[in-house]
Amino acid sequence: MRFLIYRYNPETDAKPYMQAYDLDIDAGNMMLLDAILLIKAQDETLSVRRSCREGVCGSDAMNINGRNGLACVTPLSGLKEPIELRPLPGQPVVRDLVVDLSQFYKQYRSIKPYLINGDPEPEIERLQSPEDREELDGLYECILCACCSTSCPSFWWNPDKFVGPAGLLQAYRFIADSRDQATAERLDNLEDPYRLFRCHSIMTCVDVCPKGLNPTRAIGKIKEMLLKRTV
Amino acid sequence: MVNRIVTGAHYGMRDWLVQRVTAVVMALYTLFMAGFLLTHQPLYYADWSHLFQSRLVRLTSLLFLLSLYLHAWVGMRDIFMDYVKPVGIRLMAQVAVILSLVAYAAWSVQILWGIQ
Numbered sequence: 001m002r003f004l005i006y007r008y009n010p011e012t013d014a015k016p017y018m019q020a021y022d023l024d025i026d027a028g029n030m031m032l033l034d035a036i037l038l039i040k041a042q043d044e045t046l047s048v049r050r051s052c053r054e055g056v057c058g059s060d061a062m063n064i065n066g067r068n069g070l071a072c073v074t075p076l077s078g079l080k081e082p083i084e085l086r087p088l089p090g091q092p093v094v095r096d097l098v099v100d101l102s103q104f105y106k107q108y109r110s111i112k113p114y115l116i117n118g119d120p121e122p123e124i125e126r127l128q129s130p131e132d133r134e135e136l137d138g139l140y141e142c143i144l145c146a147c148c149s150t151s152c153p154s155f156w157w158n159p160d161k162f163v164g165p166a167g168l169l170q171a172y173r174f175i176a177d178s179r180d181q182a183t184a185e186r187l188d189n190l191e192d193p194y195r196l197f198r199c200h201s202i203m204t205c206v207d208v209c210p211k212g213l214n215p216t217r218a219i220g221k222i223k224e225m226l227l228k229r230t231v
Numbered sequence: 232m233v234n235r236i237v238t239g240a241h242y243g244m245r246d247w248l249v250q251r252v253t254a255v256v257m258a259l260y261t262l263f264m265a266g267f268l269l270t271h272q273p274l275y276y277a278d279w280s281h282l283f284q285s286r287l288v289r290l291t292s293l294l295f296l297l298s299l300y301l302h303a304w305v306g307m308r309d310i311f312m313d314y315v316k317p318v319g320i321r322l323m324a325q326v327a328v329i330l331s332l333v334a335y336a337a338w339s340v341q342i343l344w345g346i347q
Contacts, residue, residue: 153313154313157313157314158312158313160236161236161238188241189239191241191242191243191244192238192239192240192241192242192243193240193242193243193246193312194238194240194312195238195239196243197243197244197246197247198312198313200309223244223247226244227244227248230244230245230248
């Protein structure tokens, strides 16, 4: 199988280039990450991030044949050759397939991704009804792999000001949490032409999410709540 | 002035709403116009002129055009926000668009009420 992999070492290379690798393997049940690790065994200078290798940690997010995804849960057999691997788009490249996600994490931090509740701490836990808990389904599963935000043109143009689909999904995760008491502050924080309204619902985030989540719907819910408090 | 990233303008909902409402107005008017054109084939100037003698048609046409201008304003501003980074140039571009759209609105009134 033929692979074309983006190579760039900012310290030594004047500009990025694509390097070809060939593997004599049968795709079978292999995932893309397995093949990348075989390539890395051949050429140890190739830099790539991975950890859990089962779609839970989100480390090996990359651009696979033009589409963001997790290498560890992408079946090799479904990919067209040559398989082109590039780093997540729009982010500064640290080396090869490894990008600097500082901007992404900064946006995540800006939505205060933790429960805000001023009530005295209960002895055991803050209870939720099963129905309230259900509200969090499709939101809490996000692993912050950055596939969605880095496939979003609005995030490419304004990564410093637009929260991005991942951050907004998480923002709604806390707005939707019955135990959180900071809804008004959270909405204030998002009511901004850049932070929230750069989203034009083109749904590339939904298209690429390896966990099958729907940031566009969450963003729609936030807009709905803003509308509710406006009219 | 330090070069800080500033957000927190606390607006945006209204523009978002305007874009949606104006889209609905334009869609309805388009259906009406398409219906009229399909039922008046071949179209003669007399039919066209007769249609616009009605004050209701003139007003709905004006509503359609104003919706178009408001919609265009939100869209143009979005484009400037994404692609025009220098604040001065962006402001000038936005002012130019606003002034043109206001002029178009006045012109629209003149055209609609000028049809004989």
